[in-house]
Amino acid sequence: xxxxxxxxxxxxxxxxxxxxxxxxxxxxxxxxxxxxxxxxxxxxxxxxxxxxxxxxxxxxxxxxxxxxxxxxxxxxxxxxxxxxxxxxxxxxxxxxxxxxxxxxxxxxxxxxxxxxxxxxxxxxxxxxxxxxxxxxxxxxxxxxxxxxxxxxxxxxxxxxxxxxxxxxxxxxxx
Numbered sequence: 001x002x003x004x005x006x007x008x009x010x011x012x013x014x015x016x017x018x019x020x021x022x023x024x025x026x027x028x029x030x031x032x033x034x035x036x037x038x039x040x041x042x043x044x045x046x047x048x049x050x051x052x053x054x055x056x057x058x059x060x061x062x063x064x065x066x067x068x069x070x071x072x073x074x075x076x077x078x079x080x081x082x083x084x085x086x087x088x089x090x091x092x093x094x095x096x097x098x099x100x101x102x103x104x105x106x107x108x109x110x111x112x113x114x115x116x117x118x119x120x121x122x123x124x125x126x127x128x129x130x131x132x133x134x135x136x137x138x139x140x141x142x143x144x145x146x147x148x149x150x151x152x153x154x155x156x157x158x159x160x161x162x163x164x165x166x167x168x169x170x171x172x173x174x
């Protein structure tokens with residue numbers, strides 16, 4: 001079993017889009033209407049949008065590969081790329097997406113650790129993320145990793161307003 005994390009580039013757009021749509025759909029289709037899912041997927045993961053995100057110097061994407069197969073990815077944001085104004089001393093984990101067949105293999109841990117490594121290297125004091133209030137498995141995972149709920153914000157799935165918990169973790173000095 002080999003696990004590798006590698007930075008994504010614009011050349012990876014197609015596989016990034018494929019994993020984004022697959023994992024988001026697998027995770028949320030049962031709790032949302034087909035119309036709202038379709039609207040969100042078309043807006044969030046169209047080629048133009050993903051290319052814009054890949055080009056943003058304040059965002060980074062990393063694939064995680066399991067036995068040389070793309071298993072998922074991580075997206076982190078700093079500065080003005082953050083989806084909430086959390087300040088220059090913060091790093092946002094915007095996405096941790098793992099394909100269904102690779103879940104429960106510790107890959108989420110590897111991606112959280114990668115995000116923390118990036119944050120520490122960039123002298124960030126806090127790492128944060130938004131997670132849907134109904135995604136109990138993810139909330140439990142983040143709590144085990146030391147995140148605490150510190151707020152909430154709106155997230156729109158098509159025309160439906162949903163609530164994401166904002167969870168933060170203060171990074172200790174090395």
